[in-house]
Structures are given as C-alpha cells and as structure tokens.
Amino acid sequence: xxxxxxxxxxxxxxxxxxxxxxxxxxxxxxxxxxxxxxxxxxxxxxxxxxxxxxxxxxxxxxxxxxxxxxxxxxxxxxxxxxxxxxxxxxxxxxxxxxxxxxxxxxxxxxxxxxxxxxxxxxxxxxxxxxxxxxxxxxxxxxxxxxxxxxxxxxxxxxxxxxxxxxxxxxxxxxxxxxxxxxxxxxxxxxxxxxxxxxxxxxxxxxxxxxxxxxxxxxxxxxxxxxxxxxxxxxxxxxxxxxxxxxxxxxxxxxxxxxxxxxxxxxxxxxxxxxxxxxxxxxxxxxxxxxxxxxxxxxxxxxxxxxxxxxxxxxxxxxxxxxxxxxxxxxxxxxxxxxxxxxxxxxxxxxxxxxxx
Numbered sequence: 001x002x003x004x005x006x007x008x009x010x011x012x013x014x015x016x017x018x019x020x021x022x023x024x025x026x027x028x029x030x031x032x033x034x035x036x037x038x039x040x041x042x043x044x045x046x047x048x049x050x051x052x053x054x055x056x057x058x059x060x061x062x063x064x065x066x067x068x069x070x071x072x073x074x075x076x077x078x079x080x081x082x083x084x085x086x087x088x089x090x091x092x093x094x095x096x097x098x099x100x101x102x103x104x105x106x107x108x109x110x111x112x113x114x115x116x117x118x119x120x121x122x123x124x125x126x127x128x129x130x131x132x133x134x135x136x137x138x139x140x141x142x143x144x145x146x147x148x149x150x151x152x153x154x155x156x157x158x159x160x161x162x163x164x165x166x167x168x169x170x171x172x173x174x175x176x177x178x179x180x181x182x183x184x185x186x187x188x189x190x191x192x193x194x195x196x197x198x199x200x201x202x203x204x205x206x207x208x209x210x211x212x213x214x215x216x217x218x219x220x221x222x223x224x225x226x227x228x229x230x231x232x233x234x235x236x237x238x239x240x241x242x243x244x245x246x247x248x249x250x251x252x253x254x255x256x257x258x259x260x261x262x263x264x265x266x267x268x269x270x271x272x273x274x275x276x277x278x279x280x281x282x283x284x285x286x287x288x289x290x291x292x293x294x295x296x297x298x299x300x301x302x303x304x305x306x307x308x309x310x311x312x313x314x315x316x317x318x319x320x321x322x323x324x325x326x327x328x329x330x331x332x333x334x335x336x337x338x339x340x341x342x343x344x345x346x347x348x349x350x351x352x353x354x355x356x
Contacts, residue, residue, distance in 0.1 A: 028161065062112065111126060112140040113267070139160070144189055156205060167187075193230070225338070265278075273285070309321075
C-alpha cells in the first residue's frame with residue numbers, strides 16, 4: 001500500500017504566506033493544542049495506514065441542503081441535483097441525536113455541505129449545543145449573505161471555531177457569480193467581523209476567505225491584498241467539474257481515497273453519504289435517523305467501499321469516484337502573488353471558466 005497516491009487535502013490551496021498560515025493553525029488549536037496536534041496528525045496518518053478508527057475524525061452535519069443563491073458553477077442549480085436530493089433543513093432532534101453520540105468521540109464537526117447552513121432556524125442553537133457538549137472544533141462554510149454584525153456576535157458567543165466565507169472574486173466578477181449579493185456589502189461584513197473580534201479580544205472564529213481560481217486568476221494579488229487585513233487566511237480552489245460535464249478525464253496512478261478514513265457525511269435528511277464529494281446522494285451508506293454514527297462508520301457499505309478502493313484502480317468501479325476531482329491528474333500553473341510564487345494545481349482537461 002505504500003506506493004498508493006492518497007491526496008490528503010487536495011483541492012483547496014492557500015494563497016497566503018507561511019507566517020499567516022502558522023498563526024491560523026495556532027488560533028485553530030488555541031485551548032486544545034495537544035489534542036489538535038493529534039487530530040491533524042491522524043487526519044494524515046489514518047488514510048496512509050488504512051486505519052479505521054472507532055469513530056471518524058470529523059462528521060459533516062449538513063444543516064441545510066437548501067441555498068439562497070444560484071451561482072453558475074454550482075451543482076445545486078442542476079435538474080439532476082433537484083431530482084435526486086431532498087432539499088431540506090435538518091431536524092433539530094436529529095442534530096441532537098448525532099451530537100449526543102459523538103460528543104466525547106469525534107473532535108470536529110462541520111455544519112455545511114451543499115446548502116447555506118445559516119438558513120437553519122436553529123443555527124445558533126446547533127453551534128452552542130455542540131460546543132457545550134464538548135466538540136472541540138465547530139466549523140462551517142457560508143456565502144456570507146446572513147452574516148451581519150448581530151448574527152456574528154451570536155455565532156462567536158456560541159463558540160464557533162472556524163468560518164469559511166466563499167467570496168468569488170471582487171467587484172463585478174463577484175456580483176456576476178454570487179447573485180444577488182453585492183461585493184461592497186460582503187466586504188464590509190468581513191471588515192465588521194474583524195472589528196468585532198478586536199473589540200472582544202477574540203481569535204476565534206478564525207475567518208478563511210476563499211475564491212474559485214478563475215474569479216481571481218487575472219489579478220490574484222489584488223484579491224489577496226483586499227482581504228489581507230481583515231481575514232485570518234486567504235485561499236482558492238481550482239474549478240472542479242461541479243456540473244458533471246467532463247468526459248476526457250486523466251487520472252493519477254495508484255489513487256486511493258483518504259476520506260473513508262477521515263470523515264463521515266450526514267445529509268440534511270439524515271442520509272449518510274459515501275463522502276463529501278457525493279453531492280447527489282449517489283451512494284448512501286446509512287441513515288442517521290435510524291442508526292448510529294458508529295454502526296454506519298463500521299457498516300457493510302462503507303467497509304465495502306474501503307475494500308474496493310484498496311484494489312488497484314478500484315475507484316474506477318464506483319461511478320461517482322470516476323467523476324471526482326480527487327483522482328484527477330493536475331498540471332502546475334505558477335503565478336505571482338505579491339512577489340511570492342504560488343503553484344496552482346489545475347485539473348488536466350478541465351476548463352477554468354465559470355459555468356463551464
């Protein structure tokens with residue numbers, strides 16, 4: 001197994017300096033430094049050793065599969081997604097059930113996947129309940145539409161640790177993608193958050209700002225400097241095949257997926273997905289409403305998927321894996337950001353154009 005290619009954190013890359021990355025990690029670890037170090041070590045080691053822990057390291061608990069935007073590169077706007085996925089908000093009792101089981105066993109949860117988590121009416125209560133139960137890191141991804149001053153203070157006081165805000169480009173580029181949001185409004189929200197954190201003398205929640213690469217490709221330095229003062233980390237994602245259009249895919253050699261040793265994904269309707277990249281519930285491995293996280297994690301379906309991936313090119317036997325970005329080969333594009341060299345790992349035969 002030592003010759004297998006197991007990409008641990010493929011797809012999301014820092015646009016930032018090493019110094020800021022170190023501070024970002026330190027703030028994430030603040031108050032649980034020893035456990036955090038162990039958590040991050042296991043995040044890499046478990047997949048490399050094909051070690052199935054008693055519980056996953058992270059549980060994605062999708063509070064909402066509904067979104068309030070219609071971004072042109074997003075799968076949630078496709079008919080396929082609408083036909084296959086139950087667009088809903090997670091029942092709060094189900095959330096409680098999940099947390100009550102994993103609270104002493106899983107270090108981290110993420111409250112988002114496909115939709116906008118802040119649409120959930122008990123969003124703040126979910127953060128608070130998870131933190132009060134002992135979950136060490138609560139994070140979520142948001143489009144920022146609901147992230148005003150008052151809500152942020154509630155999120156901060158509830159104990160959220162990490163917020164990623166998707167901000168694709170600036171000015172007209174942003175507004176062409178994140179309709180009907182206005183860049184000036186979103187930018188001001190990021191500045192307000194920084195001001196509030198300073199006022200309360202808080203490091204968390206850490207704020208990561210990220211963009212899809214095509215939206216900043218023309219001038220990544222402009223994007224970086226725009227958010228430098230008010231964020232904790234700035235990142236980007238090369239555009240993946242969100243819309244499922246690619247046919248001529250080139251794969252890396254000896255690929256094996258790390259996710260089945262790291263995380264378990266529970267959709268808003270309670271269905272457990274094979275991984276965080278199975279956006280259309282193609283391979284359902286259980287139902288958290290009627291079964292335990294432990295049973296799903298060690299169940300026949302997920303065990304079979306792990307066994308399939310252990311075989312040479314075994315991922316090719318699973319249709320959703322064949323379309324995933326993780327096994328795709330990349331080609332390097334070297335760019336300059338404030339006189340720093342950044343390597344962009346674009347997917348081969350993947351058009352880096354919004355909506356394509």
